[in-house]
Amino acid sequence: MHNVATTHEGNKTQYLWVWGALLVLTAIEVVLGYKQVFSAVRMLEALLLLSVIKSALIIGYFMHMKFETALMRWMITASVIACFVIMYFFFFPDAGRIIDLGVK
């Protein structure tokens, strides 16, 4: 293996903190699933919010996106989010229309 001088600003302590935070967030998700304190829609919103936070931690620290150039960060993030937004507007109005039509 070559000794390549690619450096990242992350360190072992930081990675352990991120790992711990991810486990805690997962535990919160499981408790929410068990207790079912929210309605289905509120529950979905809460779980999605926690998932977005967890994915941001993974992308930012474990995948080192936080330490990439601004151009790289924006190109990847913006293009993927734009595609998801387009998918959302294609799929979900139709699924909602079926409910509005009174399908039980």
Add this chain to the structure above:
Amino acid sequence: MADATLEHDAVHSLPVSAHGAPGAYEAPLFGGYSKKVGMWLFLASDSLTFGALLFAFSYNRLYTIPWPTPFHVASITNATIMTACLLSSSLTMVLGVMAAQRGDRSGTRNWLLATMVFGTAFIVLHGMEWTKLIGEGLTIPGFPHPAVASSGELAEVSKSAPQFPATFFGLTAMHMLHVTIGVIYLGVVSLRKLFLPILGAIWLAGFLLIPSDNVFHYLIHALLLGLIVASIVLFLKPKDYDAHDVEVSGLYWHFVDLVWMFIFPLVYLMSTRIS
């Protein structure tokens, strides 16, 4: 390869050549070496594959009333342990990348092996969960299942809401395939040709030991395909994998973890049956 001769300064600014002559190589557009940019582009496209499957699952859930809730406490506990395995594997992976950047070869290999162990544990637990659900009657027509499945508590779900098993197995199978490819990828990077007989032995043992009415009796052949591809790569283009290769394989592995962070709540936690 140009990649192996490039060095970056501490903040990933312009690269300089191995001889210290700035400008010997054209500055990369994204500030990273080509393999890493290539992997990021692949992951961006792959995220759309999983995005489409998650959208399909959610779409079916919206218009299927009532939506089945087959996941008891045991299933949620199992899926939580699987999540912890993947999160822990991401930690060992990133420690492996750090070891590779220090030039610590044995440390790199050990951390990558730990990552593979966590990944394998995830696959085994997921396989057990699948087998349990199929045994309870959650089946897809045309796929092998044991005789008891037709009288299981979920047999009615497969008839009244076939969208559930179709989207559930489709989504989780795609993710399980990615984890399997990730374990093979890390095996190639960490053990190289030594990994081939290990992979071959696991494939053969799995094929001989898993009963023929279990779907994994057939899905285990994915390992044979992986063995063929890994052999082609290792024999036609043998190389000493460097820190860049370890980092790029880490990107793929973290992506697999990332996708599960959406599958776990959307598929499992939103379909719990706590009684």
